[in-house]
Amino acid sequence: MSVPAPAAALRHWNRLIQLAAASGSHTLCLGHYASLLAAGLRGGDASTFPSLAKSCATLRLPRLGRSLHAHALLAGAAGDVFVRTSLLDFYAKCASLPDARRLFDEMPTTSRTLVSWNCMVTAYSKASRLAEAVNMFNAMRGLGVSPAGGTLVGVLSGCSDSMAARNIGMCVYGYSLKSGLDADLPVSNSVLTMLVRDGQLHAASLLFDSMREKSIVSWSAMASGFLQTGDFNKVFALLNRMQGAGHTFDSVALVNLVSAAVLLGNLLVAKGVHALLIRSGFQSEQDLVSSLVNMYAKCGDLEAAQEVFDVVHYKNVVLWTSMINGYVEGGRPDKALTMFDSMLRTDVQPNGATVSSVLSACADLGSANQARKVEEHVASVGLQSDLRVATGLIDTYCKCGSVELARKIFDDVTITNRDLPIWSAMINGYACNGEGSEALALFSEMQKEGVQPDAIIFTHLLTACNYSGLIDEGLRCFHSLTVEYGIEPSIEHYMCITDLLCKSGQISTAKEFFKKIPIQLRNQVLAPIVSAYSSQCADSSMDSVSEELLNLDPQDSGHFVLISNMLSCLGNWKKATTYRTQLSKKGLVKEPGRSCIELSA
Structure with a gap:
């Protein structure tokens, strides 16, 4: 048993521990405590543990925090109100809600401070247990404890997940207006963030403009709202106003600025943003x-992207993935695979997002061999259980024509773990490879498993019916889309049915279906009808349809080619030549078709 140290020595260690925690040096703070124990002291007193609990909470060290709790009990300091509150805060921040609630319930009602109530309210809210957070909020008010701004911020932190949660958030906002806490900047920022996440940009803008005081959090929250709608002009204008108000950019504001530059796609602006950064x-x-x-x-400058990448000494997985994905989206799948090979020679392990980008490169190259190599690596690092990776493999193999390999990946995923994207990928794989019956059979299996289809699934199904000439099945799918599931048809759905009917020679039925399509979508659906008339050498009554097609979309070179071919088929060579001439005069160029195959090594 150690001999108690003099009070002066304990005060010395306590001061070092408190200074380290206050300066944010939490690892050093815990190191000082280890030195205190090594010096033979009993473990501290009531002045020791609050700073230690704060460090464990910040560093998310639940096991060490529990040990400190035990030390506090042995030292007889656990009954101190500040020690209890700091331990409660530690458990709450480390998501140890049962321990936090147990400690809270053990505290005498008279010793529960506003901070301890706030800890429990915030912990429940962030754990998406909003009902319990509200109960705690009401309980403290029932006991005569007046909520502060931090209490409201705690409740509001969990009010963005659902409509019911957002309704509670608006009630809390109403309480803040009634109690005068709406002037508290963190409360205003929390309400603003909630409105932005809910997509209520008009309400968010009104609140933002009414705020007398704004912090960098306020400006960044509003900027992220404009980004959600793709309004990069408002993002640039807002951040210019922020600078004019005397605020300096932090990392969040700069990320918003870079995101706006991405949406704009202007290289000159991108370089200006880089210079500001x-x-x-x-x-x-x-x-x-x-x-x-x-x-x-x-912005299309892959060389500049590579230069930024190259100057970073230590590259994490996010940076590697960004560079690989940049080459994929920039039309350089070969470079993406080269980058992936380079990454594998480092100590940085790829994650699911990295593999998904690499698989997109394999699909773009039509290389099943490369996809097999990626699959082997996936298995070696234990990523085969990642649903995103499995979905990417299925999609890639199907695009490379290896439907059997894709189905094997699909079958290896247990039925209970199959999500909508993986069902969608396999159904689309069958559709794109002309195996319509298999796509429909898999859809039936999906329905039996209780998976709710979406609009994309029906696009794949209608594509499958179109490619396989399954007319009745396609019409049944369209009926199911609109009637059974109440999904609003998109242009893709209308296009598939129109194309299916035209290819099967049911042009009159296609024309009747065309009349039911919303007017604003008809320009994209006319082309299959024109093409069908052309292939069947229809009469000259289609001449008016061709004019309507050009009026709806005069810049589509494909429409000129279709009409010219149709007129040639009808024997109207002179007018066909006229349309070809118009194509040249307007400076439109028919984009050539292309395809590729992979030769076995």
Whole structure:
């Protein structure tokens, strides 16, 4: 048993521990405590443990925090209100809700501070247990404890997941207005964030404009809202106003700025954003560097993206994935695979997102051999259970024509783990390879498993029926889409049915179906009807349809070619030549078709 140290020595260690925690040096703080124990002290007193609990909470060290709780009990300090509150905060932040609630219930009602109530409210809210957070909020008010801004922020932190949660959030906002807490900046920021996440940009803008005080959080929240709608002009204007108001960019604001530059797709603006990022001193931050790589790739400057990538000394998986994906989206799948090979020679392990990008490159190249190599690596690093990876493999194999390999991947995933994307990928694989009956059979199996289809699944099914000439099945699928599942048909659904009817020679039925299509979508559906008339040498009554087609979309070179071919088929060579001439005069060029095959090594 150690001999108690003099009070002066304990005060010395306590001061070091408190200073380290206050400065954010949490690892050093815990190191000081280890030194205190090594010096033969009993474990501290009531002044020791609050800082230690804060460090364990910040570093998310639940096991060490529980040990500290035991030390506090042995030292007789666990009954102190500040020690109890700090331990409660630790359990709450480490998502140990049962331990937090047990400690809270053990606290005498009179010793429960506002901080302890706030800890429990926030913990329940962040764990998506909003009902319990609200119960705790009401309980504290029932006991005469007045909520503060931090209490409302705690409840609002969980009010974005559902309509019911957002309704509670609006009630909390109403309470803040009634109690005068709406002037508290963190409360206003929390409400603003909630409105933005709910897509209520008009309400968010009104709140933002009414705020007398704004922080960088306020500006960034509003910018992210405009990004959701793709309004990059408002993002640039907002961040310019932010600078004019005297705020400096932080990493979140810069990410929003880079995202806006990605949406704009202007290389000159992208370089200006890059220069600002360098001036702000964030050029080495990994997340921002990854965003820069993505920005340059989206702007079509893959060389600049590679230069940004190359100057980073330590490259994490996010940066590697950004560069690989940049080459995939930039039409350089060969370079993407080369980058992946380079990545495998480092100590950085690819994740599901990396593999998905690499598989897209394999699909673009039509290389089943490369896909097999990726699959072998996936198995070696234990990523085969990742549903996103399995879905990517299925999609890639199907695009390479290896439907049997895709089905094997699909069958290896247990039925209970199959999500909608993996069903969709396999059904689409059958559709694109002309195996319509198999696609319909798999859809029936999916329905038996209780998986709810979406609009994309029906696009795949109608494509399958179209490619396989399954007229009755296609019409039944369209009926099921609209009547059984109440899904609004998209242009893809209308196009598939129109094309299916025209290819089967049912042009009159196709024309009747065409009349039921919303007017704003008809221009994209006329082409199959014109093509069908052309192939069957229809009468000259189709001449008016061709004019309507050009009026709806005068810049589509494919429409000119279709009409010219149709007129040639009708024997109207002179007018066919006229349309070909118009194509040249307008400067339109027919994009050549292309295909590729992979030769066995």
